[in-house]
Amino acid sequence: xxALSRLFAKPWLWSFAGALLVWLAAIAFTGGYGxxxxxxxxxSLAVFTVVVGVGQMFVITLGPGNVDLSLPANxxxxxxxxMKVMNGDDSLVAIGLAAALAxxxxxxxxxxxxxxxxxxxxxxxTLSASFVIQSIDISYGRxxxxxxxxxxxxxxxxxxxxxxxxxxxxALFTAxxxxxxxxxxxxxSALAIGQNLSAARLAGVHVEMTRLFTYALCxxxxxxxGALLAGYFRGANVDLGNEYLLASIAVVVIxxxxxxxGKSNVPxxxxxxxxxxxLLTMLNTFGVSAGVRLLLxxxxxxxxxxxxGGQKVPR
Amino acid sequence: MTESSIAAPSSxxxxxxxxxxxxxxxxxxxxxxxxxxxxxAYLNPRAISYFGFSLMLNLAIPIALATIAQMxxxxxxxxxxxxxxxVGFIGCVAATWLRDAPFVGALVLLGCxxxxxxxGALIHLRNLPAIVVTLGMSFVWQGLAILLxxxxxxxxxxxxxxxxxxxxxxxxxxxxAALLIAGVAYVGLMRSSYGAxxxxxxxNAAAISRAGWSLLTAKVTLFxxxxxxxxxxxxxxxxxxxxxxxxxxxxxxxxxxxxxxLGGGEFVGxxxxxxxxxxxxxxxxxxxxxxxxxxxxxxDWQVAANGVILIIVLAARAxxxxxxxxxx
Numbered sequence: 024x025x026a027l028s029r030l031f032a033k034p035w036l037w038s039f040a041g042a043l044l045v046w047l048a049a050i051a052f053t054g055g056y057g058x059x060x061x062x063x064x065x066x067s068l069a070v071f072t073v074v075v076g077v078g079q080m081f082v083i084t085l086g087p088g089n090v091d092l093s094l095p096a097n098x099x100x101x102x103x104x105x106m107k108v109m110n111g112d113d114s115l116v117a118i119g120l121a122a123a124l125a126x127x128x129x130x131x132x133x134x135x136x137x138x139x140x141x142x143x144x145x146x147x148x149t150l151s152a153s154f155v156i157q158s159i160d161i162s163y164g165r166x167x168x169x170x171x172x173x174x175x176x177x178x179x180x181x182x183x184x185x186x187x188x189x190x191x192x193x194a195l196f197t198a199x200x201x202x203x204x205x206x207x208x209x210x211x212s213a214l215a216i217g218q219n220l221s222a223a224r225l226a227g228v229h230v231e232m233t234r235l236f237t238y239a240l241c242x243x244x245x246x247x248x249g250a251l252l253a254g255y256f257r258g259a260n261v262d263l264g265n266e267y268l269l270a271s272i273a274v275v276v277i278x279x280x281x282x283x284x285g286k287s288n289v290p291x292x293x294x295x296x297x298x299x300x301x302l303l304t305m306l307n308t309f310g311v312s313a314g315v316r317l318l319l320x321x322x323x324x325x326x327x328x329x330x331x332g333g334q335k336v337p338r
Numbered sequence: 339m340t341e342s343s344i345a346a347p348s349s350x351x352x353x354x355x356x357x358x359x360x361x362x363x364x365x366x367x368x369x370x371x372x373x374x375x376x377x378x379a380y381l382n383p384r385a386i387s388y389f390g391f392s393l394m395l396n397l398a399i400p401i402a403l404a405t406i407a408q409m410x411x412x413x414x415x416x417x418x419x420x421x422x423x424x425v426g427f428i429g430c431v432a433a434t435w436l437r438d439a440p441f442v443g444a445l446v447l448l449g450c451x452x453x454x455x456x457x458g459a460l461i462h463l464r465n466l467p468a469i470v471v472t473l474g475m476s477f478v479w480q481g482l483a484i485l486l487x488x489x490x491x492x493x494x495x496x497x498x499x500x501x502x503x504x505x506x507x508x509x510x511x512x513x514x515a516a517l518l519i520a521g522v523a524y525v526g527l528m529r530s531s532y533g534a535x536x537x538x539x540x541x542n543a544a545a546i547s548r549a550g551w552s553l554l555t556a557k558v559t560l561f562x563x564x565x566x567x568x569x570x571x572x573x574x575x576x577x578x579x580x581x582x583x584x585x586x587x588x589x590x591x592x593x594x595x596x597x598x599x600l601g602g603g604e605f606v607g608x609x610x611x612x613x614x615x616x617x618x619x620x621x622x623x624x625x626x627x628x629x630x631x632x633x634x635x636x637x638d639w640q641v642a643a644n645g646v647i648l649i650i651v652l653a654a655r656a657x658x659x660x661x662x663x664x665x666x
Contacts, residue, residue, distance in 0.1 A: 157642070321481060
């Protein structure tokens with residue numbers, strides 16, 4: 024009983040409940056047809072949101088105003104970098120992935136440089152940076168027609184018993200991220216900074232290093248996501264990351280992480296990502312038009328966040 | 339412009355330093371606008387004319403109105419990520435219902451303000467993160483806009499077209515409009531007694547609440563005002579472009595946030611500046627295209643130039659603020 028009430032107090036439970044609910048609604052509509060396929064498809068698409076969601080979560084953990092708006096531009100540029108370095112050759116996949124990671128890492132570090140050196144609010148710093156990155160991508164990726172190496176493209180689509188291999192790897196990664204958040208010195212530092220910056224600084228937390236690492240980590244995950252997306256969707260594209268601006272923030276907050284910072288959780292990101300993808304699947308099976316789909320998506324997001332309720336005001 | 343920040347300096351020298359810093363900070367938005375204007379005047383002297391200003395600043399009116407809308411939300415420590423799609427939806431309403439069935443159109447506009455007020459109430463009562471609620475609403479407005487106007491089209495009502503193409507003597511219309519918008523918002527938020535309460539709800543909610551003011555009313559008022567100015571922005575936009583498109587306002591979300599911050603506003607603490615916000619919007623509108631066109635910057639890099647301009651202005655502001663805090 025006690026364990027049960029503890030479980031219900033978990034902030035991430037609601038996102039999984041929401042995901043289950045929309046899935047049930049979808050298969051009720053199709054009469055059970057395609058129930059498993061829906062989950063497979065949802066898992067393979069949710070992976071991309073989860074990867075950037077984890078990065079965004081660490082950034083949001085740092086406290087009010089901390090959010091990375093440069094992720095879409097980052098994803099676009101990294102996808103182009105990865106495809107150019109891989110050059111359609113299977114033997115260059117590892118180097119291409121490393122290049123995408125390095126590209127994202129550099130973008131994240133540059134973001135923090137703006138925030139730290141110029142004291143610009145993170146929202147505006149990452150927004151301004153994203154304008155610059157977008158231009159670099161447009162000029163660098165112009166007319167880029169390179170397809171991903173066949174081995175890499177196949178890898179992003181491999182399934183084991185209906186579970187995409189990328190989803191399994193991402194699950195392992197998120198488990199590690201959860202441990203890092205709750206148990207490592209880095210994670211605890213990030214949480215402490217989000218709860219009270221001055222107190223964390225006085226307690227000897229390496230504030231600047233932790234924040235630098237967080238933005239760089241988020242950037243690197245964006246870069247990795249760009250490479251994976253280019254593999255999955257068979258090519259790089261300036262607009263590849265566009266939907267991940269809102270999605271990365273939405274999964275973090277729907278997953279039960281506090282936007283005020285200092286109170287985060289990783290499992291909720293999975294629940295929220297599955298919820299958003301399954302919601303789209305459900306509305307597609309209902310066969311509604313684009314306008315109705317957007318309208319319902321918005322209303323359901325508002326309804327879910329209202330039902331889950333806000334956090335108590337910290338005192 | 340920084341009336342909300344009341345400090346208690348200890349020595350006369352500190353007071354002088356504090357005032358100087360305050361004034362520097364307050365004039366920075368205006369200074370950056372002058373700088374952009376000087377650059378344009380240098381690059382293309384003919385642009386500095388009645389006709390040139392009417393043309394260059396035309397789109398600044400809806401941007402300024404959207405920025406003021408965002409400013410009201412930011413004054414209450416929230417952020418509205420839906421203002422862009424809301425402006426787009428209002429544009430679609432203006433180009434269809436408001437022309438064909440003015441009564442229905444007017445009702446819809448009133449209803450939208452009520453929705454915004456309701457969102458404010460919802461956010462306050464359930465203690466929800468405004469970012470997520472408005473994120474959801476951005477899908478709602480976009481969906482409604484697509485349902486209303488699946489293809490670009492429609493036509494603005496004649497009275498709206500007439501208003502937006504007024505040619506007053508001597509001073510170009512966009513400049514008059516900017517003065518009017520800044521004046522109204524300034525008097526309302528910075529000079530009225532309830533305006534002080536509204537800013538206070540962002541600065542120190544507990545103090546305002548203990549002084550007997552309703553935080554719910556304050557939040558609802560701020561959001562309703564944001565809705566009202568968002569609608570004015572949509573109407574002004576359609577008055578200029580004459581027809582609508584469901585995606586017409588999408589860029590306004592980020593533009594409006596950047597405008598508020600460029601104008602000296604801060605994300606927390608109810609510290610905003612209506613005059614600064616309008617100046618910020620004008621700077622953005624000018625820096626966005628006329629300046630870059632005159633500089634012959636290739637289209638690929640125009641977006642980057644926008645980012646760099648934002649960074650430079652904010653860096654200058656940070657420099658001024660930091661000098662002050664070092665002295666303390």
